Amino acid sequence: MKALEVHNLRKEFTRRDGRGKRRVAALKGVDFEIERGECVAILGPNGSGKSTLVRLLSTLLLPDGGTATVFGRDAFRDTRAVRRMVNRVSVEASFFKKMSAIENLSYAARFYGLRPHETKDRIPAILTRVGFPADRRDEPMENLSRGMQQKVALARALLTAPILLLLDEPTTGLDPRSKQEVQEFIREVRAEHDATVLLCTHDLAEAESLADRVGILDDGELLVLEPADALKRRYRSATLEEAFFAASGHAFENGDREED
Amino acid sequence: MRTMSLALRHELVGLGGVIERNIYLVKRYIWWDVAFFLWTVANTLTIVFIAKGIPAVGGKIDVEKVTTILLVGAVIWAYLGIIFEILTETVAWERWEGTIEYTFMAPLSRPVHLFGMGLFAIGYGVVRAILLFGVVAAFFGLHLPDADYVAALVVLIVASISFIGIGMMTAVLPLISPEKGTQLGFVAQGLLLVVSGVYYPVSVLPQWMQALSVISPATYALRGCRAAIIDGAGLTDLWTEIWALLVIGAVSVPLGLWTFRTGERYAKKHGKLKRSG
Numbered sequence: 001m002k003a004l005e006v007h008n009l010r011k012e013f014t015r016r017d018g019r020g021k022r023r024v025a026a027l028k029g030v031d032f033e034i035e036r037g038e039c040v041a042i043l044g045p046n047g048s049g050k051s052t053l054v055r056l057l058s059t060l061l062l063p064d065g066g067t068a069t070v071f072g073r074d075a076f077r078d079t080r081a082v083r084r085m086v087n088r089v090s091v092e093a094s095f096f097k098k099m100s101a102i103e104n105l106s107y108a109a110r111f112y113g114l115r116p117h118e119t120k121d122r123i124p125a126i127l128t129r130v131g132f133p134a135d136r137r138d139e140p141m142e143n144l145s146r147g148m149q150q151k152v153a154l155a156r157a158l159l160t161a162p163i164l165l166l167l168d169e170p171t172t173g174l175d176p177r178s179k180q181e182v183q184e185f186i187r188e189v190r191a192e193h194d195a196t197v198l199l200c201t202h203d204l205a206e207a208e209s210l211a212d213r214v215g216i217l218d219d220g221e222l223l224v225l226e227p228a229d230a231l232k233r234r235y236r237s238a239t240l241e242e243a244f245f246a247a248s249g250h251a252f253e254n255g256d257r258e259e260d
Numbered sequence: 261m262r263t264m265s266l267a268l269r270h271e272l273v274g275l276g277g278v279i280e281r282n283i284y285l286v287k288r289y290i291w292w293d294v295a296f297f298l299w300t301v302a303n304t305l306t307i308v309f310i311a312k313g314i315p316a317v318g319g320k321i322d323v324e325k326v327t328t329i330l331l332v333g334a335v336i337w338a339y340l341g342i343i344f345e346i347l348t349e350t351v352a353w354e355r356w357e358g359t360i361e362y363t364f365m366a367p368l369s370r371p372v373h374l375f376g377m378g379l380f381a382i383g384y385g386v387v388r389a390i391l392l393f394g395v396v397a398a399f400f401g402l403h404l405p406d407a408d409y410v411a412a413l414v415v416l417i418v419a420s421i422s423f424i425g426i427g428m429m430t431a432v433l434p435l436i437s438p439e440k441g442t443q444l445g446f447v448a449q450g451l452l453l454v455v456s457g458v459y460y461p462v463s464v465l466p467q468w469m470q471a472l473s474v475i476s477p478a479t480y481a482l483r484g485c486r487a488a489i490i491d492g493a494g495l496t497d498l499w500t501e502i503w504a505l506l507v508i509g510a511v512s513v514p515l516g517l518w519t520f521r522t523g524e525r526y527a528k529k530h531g532k533l534k535r536s537g
Contacts, residue, residue, distance in 0.1 A: 013531050055534070058365045062528045083367035094358035096281070098288040107284065110277020111366035113270030140288070156362070 001072050003164055003196035004034040004057070009066035011052050026052040028220040029066065036071075036163075039190055039197040040225070041211035043204065043244065045252060049220040050200035051090075054168040057198070058088055070164055084112070087162035091169035093149035097142040101127060101152045104141060105159060112160040119159070126155045131181055147178030154185055158193075165189065167199045171206060179206075186210055204240040204252070214240065218248040274368035278376025279383075282346070286384065297388065304334040304396050307459065325490060327400055331393065332486050333458040339389040339416065340423060340449055340478065346381035347427030348445040350374065352434040355534075364533055370524065371517055374431070378424035382417065389416065406492030415484035415498055418505045422477030425512025426452065432523030435532060452478050477508045 009030045012023045027049045034040050044050050055061045057068060059079040068075040070082045095104045102123060109119045127137060130151040141149060150170065157165060167186065171179040183206060189195055200217075201207050207214050208228045215225035224231060224247055228240060235246035244252045286293060311326040350373070354360040363373075397404070430448045434441030455469045456462065456478035462470055473479045484501035487493035495502070527533040 052531075055361070055531075058361065060361055060365055060528060060533050061531060062525070080367055080369070083365055086365070088362075088365070090361070092358055094362060096285065096288075096357050096359060099281075099284050103281075103284045107277045107281035108362065108366070110280060111274050111363070111368045113273050113367070115273050 001036070002033045002069075003036045003038065003071060004032075004198065005067075005069045006030055006032050006053075006057075007067045009053070009056065009068055010064045011049075011056060011061060012064050025220050027056075027063075030217070030220075030222045032215060032222055032225050034196055034198065036196055037190070037194050038213070039186075039199060039211045040213050040215060041199040041201055041207035042215045042217050042222070043201060043207045043240065044217035045202055048217045050202075050217055051168055052220075053217070054088060054090070054166045054198070054200055057164075057166055058086060059083055085162060086164045086166060087157040087160050088166035088168065089150070089153045089157045089170045091172045093141075093146070093153045095141045095149065095152065098140050100138045100140060101132065101144075101155075102137045104152065105156055108156050109159050114160070122159065123155075126159055127152070130155045130158075130185055145178075147174050147181075150174060150178065150182060151185075154182065158189060161193070163195060165195050165197045167197060167201075169201055169203075170199070171201075171203060183210060202252070204244070208240055216244055216247045218244075223247045270367070271369060271372045274366075275372050275376040275379070277368075278373060279380045282377070282380040282384070297391070300338050300388070300392055301395055304331070304338065304392060305399065307334045308396060308400060310459075324402065328402060328404065328490050329486060330459055331396055331400075331402070332489060333482060334396075335389050335393050336416075336478065336482055336485065337453055337458055338392055339385045340453065341446075342385040342388055343378075343381045343420065343423045344427050344430055344445050344449045346384065347374070347377055347424065347431040348434060348442055350377050350431045352442045355434065355438060361534055364524075370521060374428050374517065374520060375424075377431075378420075378427065381424070381427070382420045385420070386413070386416065404489060407489045408492050408494050409489070411493060411495050411498055412485045412488035414495060415481060415488060415501060415505070418502050418509070419477050419481035419484075421509030422505055422512045425509060425514075425516035426477070428513070428516030429519045432520045435523045435527045438532065452476055455479075457482055475508065477505055477512070480504045480508075 009027055010025070011027045012025050014021055015024045030053065042050055042053065052061065056063055057070070057075055059075060059082055062076060070085055073081045075082045105123045106119060109123070124134070124137065128134065132148065132151050132155065136144065136148070141152070171182050174182065186197065187210065190197060199207065199210060212227060213225055214228045214231055216223045224234070226234065231243050232238065232240065235243040237243040237246055241252050308327055308330045311321070311323050311330055314321050314326070315323060351360065354363055426448065430445035433444045437444070455465065455472040456476045457473065458478070462473040462479060465473065480501040484498045487498060524533070
């Protein structure tokens with residue numbers, strides 16, 4: 001059974017601007033599959049449809065067409081089962097800012113059925129694992145740096161032992177050291193937990209270093225999905241940036257569109 | 261059978277999580293709560309002083325009785341405000357903090373999520389209502405020897421079932437309109453109380469408003485609490501009010517859940533289930 005199967009997935013949003021209301025396609029019939037334990041990076045500039053894809057797979061959006069299954073369960077019909085298997089880390093850490101890391105993780109764990117006696121030792125242990133200092137566990141989240149908050153976000157995702165981990169720009173805005181620590185941790189999680197990872201990023205180096213296969217998503221279309229080396233060979237490119245240019249017809253940094 | 265009991269256990273743990281989170285928030289915002297309570301006391305005093313003011317301008321009333329009538333109205337107004345506010349925060353506060361996506365993608369059923377918010381709201385609201393009543397009653401030196409406080413509390417808790425049902429309907433508003441949805445919740449609270457005789461008997465209302473008062477749970481909550489506190493009516497005397505509240509609750513809770521689910525589906529279709537709306 002595939003960890004993730006996505007077929008002809010389509011999503012449009014209504015956008016209001018000076019010209020009135022219009023429909024804008026965020027995903028235009030995306031197809032791909034991920035094997036259990038695999039790490040796939042979807043590479044694309046801002047507004048290419050990466051976050052829409054993650055939000056669809058997180059059961060936060062309904063598609064306009066197509067299907068998505070997570071370990072054989074329909075992501076749009078069998079949402080309860082899918083939610084038990086999936087967790088995510090997004091670009092914004094997103095916590096109750098006055099509450100501490102421990103408090104944020106405690107209540108979040110309950111939503112996944114973890115009882116207090118199960119999380120009493122597990123939360124401190126997982127915070128230690130992500131390199132979160134023990135003396136800051138009870139501080140309000142608003143006192144913590146972005147890097148620290150992102151470590152707590154990783155801990156929150158791992159606490160529920162997801163078998164599909166959705167990472168949406170997990171290292172964007174982090175300083176180089178925090179970025180490296182988060183990337184190390186993603187490798188560790190894959191190695192130790194047999195988790196399948198879908199990493200959406202616009203960091204080319206991150207995609208190349210973490211993923212088994214790299215997909216190029218541009219303007220809502222998945223142009224290609226292959227191992228990084230095969231991708232570079234296909235487009236006779238020395239770097240992923242050049243491969244992106246060859247596949248999409250424009251430079252990576254010029255591809256930004258408004259996020260939906 | 262085992263799968264069902266496991267699922268039930270998960271839901272109960274999740275329900276505990278909703279309450280646990282709200283307790284953390286009260287703890288972290290305790291001074292804001294104290295300030296808000298002082299504001300509610302001041303607000304209630306301004307209303308209850310009306311009873312003292314009427315004789316001062318030549319009116320003839322039973323000051324103690326009118327003071328109690330106004331106090332019960334003000335306490336129920338404040339209680340209903342808390343229930344609606346907490347339920348509306350199911351979406352509004354989460355959107356503001358940015359946690360909305362994580363909460364709505366968690367494997368917690370929506371009814372349990374909303375009931376968790378409702379249970380916390382009742383607990384928190386009842387404590388606030390008792391404190392408010394006690395402080396203002398002491399301020400005016402009210403002497404209520406016949407009051408049956410237990411009966412009043414039971415009426416308030418039974419009424420809360422309906423209030424939660426209606427609160428679920430208002431909770432969906434910030435999901436549909438991130439900018440103005442919360443304020444619309446206050447509009448619903450005001451409309452509910454104006455037809456329910458919050459500071460006056462419903463008989464003074466125009467006929468069409470009296471018709472609306474029949475389906476408002478606040479009408480029976482106000483009538484029942486006043487009868488228990490002023491006349492010392494016990495639970496057996498209040499059966500008419502309790503029965504009406506149970507019937508309204510049996511309708512409003514499923515309707516509230518359906519409304520919220522419909523709103524959530526709309527939000528998922530239109531991409532509104534996210535931080536920025």
